[in-house]
Amino acid sequence: MPCQFSLAELERATENFSTSTKFRECGVASVYRGVLRNMTVAVKVLRHDGQGPSQFEQEVAIHSRVRHPNLVTLLGACTELLTLVYEFLPNGSLEDFLSCEDKRRTLTWQIRIRIIAEICSALIFLHENRPEPIVHGDLHPANILLDANLVTKLSDFGIFHLLIQSNSNSTNHPVEAPIYVDPECLATRKMTPHSDVYSFGMVVLRLLTGKPPLGIKKIVEDAMEQGDLNSVVDTSAGEWPDVHIQQLAHIALSCTEQNSRYRPVLSGQLWTAVETMRDVAMLSSQSSSSLVPEESIIPSHFTCSISHEIMKDPQLTADGITYEGNSIREWFGRGKITSPFTNLPLQHQELIPNIALRSAIQEWLQQHSMVL
DSSP, rough: OOOOOOHHHHHTTTTTTOGGGGEEEEEEEEEEEEEEETTTEEEEEEEEETTTHHHHHHHHHHHOOOOOBBBBBBEETTTTEEEEEOOOOOTTTTHHTTTTTTHTTTTTTHHHHHHHHHEEEEHHHHHHHSOOBBBOOOOOOGGGGOOOTEEEEOOSSSSSOOOTOOOTTOOOOOSSSSGOOHHHHHHHHHOOHHHHHHHHHOOOOOOOOHOOOOOOOHHHHHHTTTTOOTSOOOGGGGOOOOOHHHHHHHHHHHHHHHHHHSOOOOIIIIIHHHHHHHHHHHHHSSSSOOOOOGGGGGOGGGBBBTTSSSOSSEOOOSSOOOEEEEHHHHHHHHTTOOOOTOSSSSSSOOEEEEEEHHHHHHHHHHHHHTTO
């Protein structure tokens, strides 16, 4: 169960929920930036009417039992105010980057492919949950957050629900970003993993082209028919390899098929293709000329930016970045008061264990024990 925070604590953390600390509106909630127990956090306050109470219960229940490095970490909750406290992610959302030309340039094609792979990995994890799959249900760039290292964190499980086959009369339905929502879901008011697949395809289209979502599928379809996909890709991301342009366009269009029966399963051949593209992109972005076998490539967010080794005891600091526990303690022990990553002064030197990341690292090490 997450940590329980009192209303008084949250009021102090957010200056009594001052408008100056509010930085986001999403669905039936307002999100504030605050300092709670000497740590910068995101405080999500749900409205008491409408979907608020059920959303609160669902988010707490799910986040209490599922952990993944590409899902935002729930730190605690306040039942008195229907409030959820999450890790604060300094880079905002993917929408912030895609909507701003200057920011969009920082998303190279290598980073975009990694983001696509991270989204896909998180969705596969949710869809393969047992005993029932979990559907995110509200996937779009504003709900895809980025940490200080541009690592993806899916947020706002505001309308997902557990897929209980007998519950065919569920009235849960998407209320945000209808352009990204599965047309079948809008028509039937029923969500399945295929609903997330459609939204995933729309996100891929945006990352590939950098264009606004309205009409984006038709633009890519027409370019593909004319054999001129290069004319629609986002050149601010750098020089995309032709093979990746073709692959991503095919993946996105297959995911956004109107009939859900023709959409791929994310964990099948699609994941194999995405994983391969990610590995190639990572190799391309490495400054070293020596090639590493694909099966042994270490996810970049598993390594500490101080020691450059896989973390055994990942600890989250005030700069929103995770470091190896011994390394960051040694850093502080040398009298350092700045962030090792940004070189800016830290508000405090308290650490919080990144349990989700540690679990993911341990699982990855077990899976790759034969090649490491």
